[in-house]
Amino acid sequence: MSRTALRICPLCEATCGLTLTIEGTRVSGARGDRDDVFSQGFICPKGASFGAADSDPDRLRVPLVRQDGELREATWEEAFDAVAAGIRPIVERYGPHAVGVVLGNPNVHTMAGALYPPVLLAGLRTHSIFTASTLDQMPKHVSSGLLFGDAGAIPVPDLDRTDHLLLIGANPLESNGSLCTAPDFPGKLKALKARGGTLTVIDPRRTRTARLADRHVAVRPGTDALLLAAMAYVLFEEDLVDLGGLAPHVQGVDELASSVRDFTPEAVADACDVEPDTIRALARELAAAPTAAVYGRIGSCTVPHGTLASWLVDVLNVLTGNLDRPGGALFPLSATDRTPRPAGPGHGFALGRWHSRVSRHPEAKGELPIAALAEEIDTATDEGSPVRAVIAVAANPVLSAPDGDRLDKALGSLDFMVSVDPYLNETSRHAHVVLPPPPPSQAPHFDFAFNTLAVRNQVRYTRAAVPLEAGRMAETEILARLVLAVTDWGLPRSSAAESPGKHGADPAAVDVLVIGQTLGKAVTEAHSPVHGRDPGELARQLTGQSGPERRLDMMLRLGPYGDGFGARPDGLSLEKLLAHPHGIDLGPLQPRLPQPLKTVSGKVELLPQPIADDLPRLRQTLSERADGLVLVGRRHLRSNNSWLHNVPALTGGSNRCTLHIHPDDAERLGLADGVPVRVKGAGGAVITPVEVTDGIRRGVVSLPHGWGHDRPGTRMSHAALDPGVNVNQLLDGSLLDPLSGNAVLNGVPVVVAPLDTPR
Secondary structure, eight states: OEEEEEEEOOSSTTOOEEEEEEETTEEEEEEEOTTOTTTTTOOOHHHHTHHHHHTOTTSOOSOEEEETTEEEEOOHHHHHHHHHHHHHHHHHHHOGGGEEEEEOGGGGGSHHHHHSHHHHHHHHOOSOEEEGGGGTTHHHHHHHHHHHSOTTOOOEEOTTTOSEEEEESOOHHHHSOSSSBOTTHHHHHHHHHHTTOEEEEEOSBOOHHHHHOSEEEOOOTTOHHHHHHHHHHHHHHTTOOOOGGGGGGEEOHHHHHHHTTTOOHHHHHHHHTOOHHHHHHHHHHHHHSSSOEEEEOHHHHSSTTHHHHHHHHHHHHHHTTOBTSTTSEEOOOOTTSOOOOOSSOOOOOOOOSSBOTTTOOBOBTTBOOGGGHHHHHHOOOSSSOOOOEEEEESOOHHHHSSOHHHHHHHHHTOSEEEEEOSSOOTTGGGOSEEEOOOOGGGSOBOOTTGGGGBSEEEEOOBOOSSOOOTTOOOHHHHHHHHHHHHOOTTOOTTTSOSSTTOTTSOTHHHHHHHHHHHHHHHTTOTTSTTTTSOHHHHHHHOOOSSHHHHHHHHHHHHSTTBOGGGTSTTSBOHHHHHTOTTOEEEEEOOOOTTTTOOSSSSSEESSOHHHHHHHHHHHHGGGOOOOSEEEEOOOOTTOOTTSSTTOGGGSBTTBOOOEEEOHHHHHHHTOOTTOEEEEEETTEEEEEEEEEOTTBOTTEEEOOSSOOOOOTTOOOHHHHHSOOOOGGGGOOSOOBOTTTOOBOOSSEEEEEEETTSOO
16 A cells, blocks of 8 residues: 655755655655655656665665675674774774775765764864865865855855856756756746846856756856956956945955956956956846846856865955845854844854864864875875765765776775675775665755755755665764764763773764754753753753754754744744645845855854965966876766666666767867767776767867776676776876865866877
């Protein structure tokens, strides 16, 4: 007998509401939830394939533990015993920095991934932290930290009300949005045009998004910052700067004007391959629009000047008065944000508080570049120990990070590795212990991260649609037990196992500890709704069926819309949210400045010193000209990094690993559609079929990322049938944006040749 259940889709940033059809304990179908307050029935091919991804027969069901060199099935107790025995001696002998923690993108798509890794990192106290952020978005965090004092304060375009939207390096018709959570992004862009608005897309490819645009500018890859700086120059030169109501909250306008005076449209035109008149038109149209928003993403982040490009996106929003106003770019207010503190100066944002051991890369937002992970493992120096153990949670850096071959070998040399992953993939195959979380239907869902980036304030929560299968362990419990296995941080003696750090302690102790610490701090804050109250009494009021639900209840009640534990009776709580299974609409985004600002000045600091110090590097590129072909990436609607290539419904057709090349370049090189070619970069070479298309500008080729499923020892049977090639093998990991440590993945030089050409 079939039934239905609600579930928020965890397969991309759009966070659409789904209605699942369930036969027994199997998800047999998925459709859009028409009553969802945010997505209103929208669904994409990934969401429609939820059941197939959920029931993938290659998903691991029990832990694997390495014995005599082979991974064998084990009990959960055996697995956590092995984790404790493997990690703690390394910490005791070499120190905490000898343990590297690698966090992948799926962490922000699960409740467990949001709640427990911060506790793990705090307990380990390691500086060897690597995440997928330095492969896609760290430049935006750094620019926001420098501008606003908070790396998490990322303004998003007000898609439903803007009159003019300028996208640079973004393809939301394929990605469904990135650092901008918006179900039915395509529909919102079409609605913009239907109400008379203008869409401008800057991208070297004529993507599906670019084909929808009123103006498409095929910029040369990697020159985004030059183009945006020239637009800022035009705004100053033509007296088009108008901060409007922002003026009292901004400092550094005059200094900014001086800093961009060398970036005239004429000076950048050759490097960008964009006519000066076009650059001036872009700036004038932006300034003339009643409301406007500039939005930049992956293509403008993963380049040598990614932080400068990300900074200039918000500079243009500020100079045209479009930051923090309806129709412009605004700061969302999530239901689980702590009660906003009063506006005023903060501590600001610091870079380089420590450095990587080998290449001395500065940390950013507490992280080191993931491109440096291999050398941190395989290279000895006089300073500290190499990384000897790795804890990887939902991460596959062998495919996602540069020079996967080197990282592959480095991971194989570790003293110990534990991987939390549902698959035996290109990375987890090296683990000594693999801890598999259950499929998403068997887990609850709340979007802690994406609600802070949503284009409309709302809150939704769905409990597990299917009971936890016998023999499986909830991901929240897996990560709580992982914390207990490798740390003894903060645990009361009565809760700790006989040997501190062993997994034998009750995993609920982790949630009890976090709740106690959070409430203990909240009652001391004058602006908190629970100021002066008893934290123990507050903890006893929490509801929920589990520790994670109690933590969610606490966060909701302390949040900006919360009931304040009775202080605001009509406010949010878990109980109220459960009574609204399709979510609660909290209204459109609203102006919030100066409250979100945490800079030392309490203002938007338009020209932070690290940015000013990096501008000379950008000026040097005015005289540089790239010869030959350069490589860019490619997104596909039915893909998400390396996650979904084992789902038959989401591969094949146009979702293939091919090299896009312009017809003129193909003719010059003697290439025909479908023939294999060798593509060579600084990190190595790959062989892949050619796809000739006029959807890409001359001088540019494109390969998608996340492919390369041809390594031995994995258990991803469908992905192995058409493995594709690992585009990041073309990179040697040496090219980074220096401010953020983000890997340079776009605009990198490559050589393309037929297979019969001598190497």
